[in-house]
Amino acid sequence: MSSGERPALRLAPAPAPGPAETVxxxxxxxxxxxxxxxxxxxxxxRWRAEAAYPAGTSDRGEIDAALAAAVRFPATPAGVGVAAAGLVDASAGVIIEVNEVPALHGYPIVPVLAGLVGAAVHVEHRARLQVLGDRWFGPGRGRSAFASVSTGEVLGVGLLHDGEVLAPPGGRSGAHMTVAASGRRCTCGARGCWKTVATTPWLRGEAHRRGLRGQTVRELAAAGDPLLDEYAANIALGLVNIQQLFAPGLFVLHGEAADGGERFRARIEQRLREDSSWATGARPPEVVVHPGPADDVALLGGAGLVLSRH
Incomplete structure (x- = not known):
């Protein structure tokens, strides 16, 4: 076991699933x-576990060890859905690249996990899987079109359009769409990506620059600080582009957006409606905050991917 790895942790209070239960x-x-x-x-x-590895590792063995530690399932699942960061080739079962983790460049996640769990494995980008979680288990049930949005340290959008998840080869989650041509340098090397102004690092940095005591969405909401309105407008920047292109109508927010309360949600919705008011033939876009635990969003999406493939 490498120094950067910790053993899988049993965290679920419910008993492990029985042999006759489909999981x-x-x-x-x-x-x-x-x-x-x-x-x-x-x-x-019904059961959960977690393992860690050095975030910037270039050693695939450390990824292998962390996966093996985390997927010691007490029962064999009907299938496994993987929510991965970065650029994913779902048909090949490979993670093409993750900017922050060299070891994940070209990583064959599907065959590696299939060998560990003895079940069919499917992989997709985290943001795309999120929309499946909302479709099967959340606010998107019964809808043919909506968008599922990750907020916080991770930013991304998954789209359901005409009943199908939009997942073209080479497509990404929207975090790197350009919203400011001469904006800040992004981790991808480009300038002005949406994630440079609509993620937690921007909020923390801006709060520090302004000398604010609170630096989180929750703290800024409690203080009623106008920086939170600015952050909401930055998130809405990308959503406006998506509404203009695909008109999903409903945007389900996940992650730290829940910490901002009703004012934060309403500010995003207001900006979205202001910038799409020209669309007279469509209902005004609606923004809702997912009521479930933020940490379970991608896991629900993984389960939704299995259901969608069976």
Whole structure:
């Protein structure tokens, strides 16, 4: 076991699923962390575990070890859905690249996990899987079109359009769409990407620059600081582009957006409606905050991917 890895942790209070129960496997692979879970057909988490690895590692063995530690499932799932950061080739079952983790460049996640769990494995980008979680278990049930939005340290959008998840080869989550041609340098090397102004690092940095005591969405909301309105407008920048292109109508927010309360949600919705008021033939876009635990979003998406493939 490498020094950067910790053993899988049993965290679920519910008993492990019995042998006759159908369970769905889900894995979330992020820089420095692997999370795994078994969920039942209602989306309830029945078992979960986690393992860590050095976030900037170039050693694939450390990724292998973390995955092996996390997916010691107590029951064999009907399938496993993997939510991965970075650029993913879903048909080949490979993570093409993750800017922050050299070891994940070209990583064959599907065959590696299939060998560990003995079940069919499917992989997609985290943001795209999120929309499946909302479709099967959340506010998107019964809808043919909506957008699912990650907020916080990770930014991305998954789209359901005409009943299908939009997942073209080479497509990404929208975090690197340009919103300011001469903006800040992004981790991808480009300038002005949406993520440079609409993620937690921007909020922390701006709060520090202004000398504010509070630096989180929750703290700024409690203080009623206008910086939170600015942050909401930055998030809305990318959503406006998506509304103009695809008109999903409903935007389901996940992550730290829940910490901002009603004012934060309403500010994003207001900006979105202001910038799409020309669309007279469509209903005004609606923004809702997902009511479930933020940490389970990608896991629900992984379970939704299994259901969508079976």
């Amino acid at each position: 769905l496997g889900a894995v979330e692979l992020l820089p420095g962390r692997v999370r795994a879970a078994l969920l039942d057909l209602t989306g309830a988490v």
